[in-house]
Amino acid sequence: MSSIPAPLLWTVILGLAVGSYALRFAFIGFMGGKPIAPWLMRHLRYTAVAIIPALVAPLVVWPAPTDGSPSLMHFAAAAATLAAGYLTRNVLCGLGAGGVSLLLLYLAA
Amino acid sequence: MAITTTKSAFWKGFRDSAPFIFMASPFGFLFGVLAAEAGLIVPEAFAFSLAVFAGAAQFTALQLMQENAPLIIILISALAVNLRMAMYSASLTPYLGDAPMWQRALAAYFMVDQSYALSIVKFEAEPEMTAPQRMAYFFGTNGIVAPAWVIATAIGALVGTRIPDSWGVDFVLPLAFLAMIGPMLRTPAHIAACFVAVATALPAAALPYNLGLIVAGIAGMIAGAQAELWLERQKTKMEAAQ
Numbered sequence: 398m399s400s401i402p403a404p405l406l407w408t409v410i411l412g413l414a415v416g417s418y419a420l421r422f423a424f425i426g427f428m429g430g431k432p433i434a435p436w437l438m439r440h441l442r443y444t445a446v447a448i449i450p451a452l453v454a455p456l457v458v459w460p461a462p463t464d465g466s467p468s469l470m471h472f473a474a475a476a477a478t479l480a481a482g483y484l485t486r487n488v489l490c491g492l493g494a495g496g497v498s499l500l501l502l503y504l505a506a
Numbered sequence: 507m508a509i510t511t512t513k514s515a516f517w518k519g520f521r522d523s524a525p526f527i528f529m530a531s532p533f534g535f536l537f538g539v540l541a542a543e544a545g546l547i548v549p550e551a552f553a554f555s556l557a558v559f560a561g562a563a564q565f566t567a568l569q570l571m572q573e574n575a576p577l578i579i580i581l582i583s584a585l586a587v588n589l590r591m592a593m594y595s596a597s598l599t600p601y602l603g604d605a606p607m608w609q610r611a612l613a614a615y616f617m618v619d620q621s622y623a624l625s626i627v628k629f630e631a632e633p634e635m636t637a638p639q640r641m642a643y644f645f646g647t648n649g650i651v652a653p654a655w656v657i658a659t660a661i662g663a664l665v666g667t668r669i670p671d672s673w674g675v676d677f678v679l680p681l682a683f684l685a686m687i688g689p690m691l692r693t694p695a696h697i698a699a700c701f702v703a704v705a706t707a708l709p710a711a712a713l714p715y716n717l718g719l720i721v722a723g724i725a726g727m728i729a730g731a732q733a734e735l736w737l738e739r740q741k742t743k744m745e746a747a748q
Binding site for chain 1: 617
C-alpha cells in the first residue's frame with residue numbers, strides 16, 4: 398500500500414483538528430442562545446448520511462482487492478454489513494457480520 | 507434518580523456512557539490498524555485521534571489520502587462528515603450556553619455523537635438540573651470513552667504494523683463505513699439522502715480530483731432535506747384531513 402507523505406498527513410491532521418474544533422465551538426462558543434436557521438439545520442442533519450455512502454459506494458462496486466473489477470464476493474459482504482448494521486442499529490454487529498461473511502466467501506472461493 | 511450534586515452528575519454521565527466503551531474501543535483499534543496499514547507510525551495515528559477526535563471523519567480522511575485525493579478535497583469531505591457536530595453544538599447551546607467560556611471551549615472539543623446523544627436526552631428529561639450539573643454530566647459522558655478511543659487507536663497502530671500485507675485488510679475500511687451507515691438510516695429522509703448520494707456517486711466517480719464525492723454528498727444532503735419537508739407536508743395534510 399502506498400505510504401502517505403508526512404507533510405500531507407500533518408496538514409490533514411492539523412486542518413481537520415482546527416476545522417472540527419471550529420464546527421464544534423461555533424454555536425456553543427460564539428452564537429450564545431441564537432437559534433440556528435431551520436433550513437440550515439435540515440441540511441446539516443443529512444451531511445454524514447450523504448457523504449459516507451457517497452464515499453463507500455465506489456469502493457464496493459470497484460473494490461481495491463480485485464484492482465477495481467466488480468466482485469460478487471465483496472458486494473455480498475458489503476450488503477451483509479449494511480443489512481446487519483441497519484437491522485440491529487449497532488455498528489459492531491454490522492462490522493462483525495461483514496467480517497464473517499467476507500471470511501466465509503473467501504474460504505468458499 | 508434525580509441528580510443532587512455536581513459531582514454526582516459527573517459520575518452519572520460517566521456510568522451512562524460506560525456501554526459506549528464497547529463501541530469506541532474496537533473502532534479506535536480498527537482506526538489504528540488501518541492507519542498502520544496505510545503507513546502511519548504509532549505517534550502519527552495517536553496524534554490523529556487525539557487532535558481530530560472524530561471517528562467517521564478520520565476514516566474518511568484516511569481513505570482519501572490513500573486514493574491520493576487533493577488536500578482540499580480531503581479536508582472538505584472529512585469536515586462535511588463532521589458538520590453534524592455544528593448541529594450538536596447548536597442543539598446543546600440552550601443547556602450549556604451560560605457556562606463560563608473556558609468550560610464551553612473545553613466542552614466543544616468533547617462534542618461527539620455519544621456525549622451529545624446522552625446529554626440531550628438527559629437535559630430534556632430533567633429540566634431542573636443546574637448549569638454546573640449539566641456541564642458535569644456532559645464531561646462525565648466523556649470521562650472514559652474519550653481516553654478509550656485514543657488509547658485504542660495507539661494499540662491498534664502498534665498491532666497494525668505487525669499484520670502482514672498479504673492478509674488483505676484493504677476491504678475492511680469500506681466495511682467499517684457500511685457498518686456506520688446502517689444505524690444512521692433512522693428515517694425515510696435519511697434513507698433518501700443515502701440512496702441519492704449513492705446513485706450520484708457511482709457515475710460521478712468519473713469526475714477528476716475526487717470531486718464526485720462532493721457532488722454526490724451535496725445531492726444526498728439536498729435529497730434528505732427535501733424528503734424531510736415532503737414528509738412533514740404529508741403529515742400535516744393527513745392531520746388536516748382527519
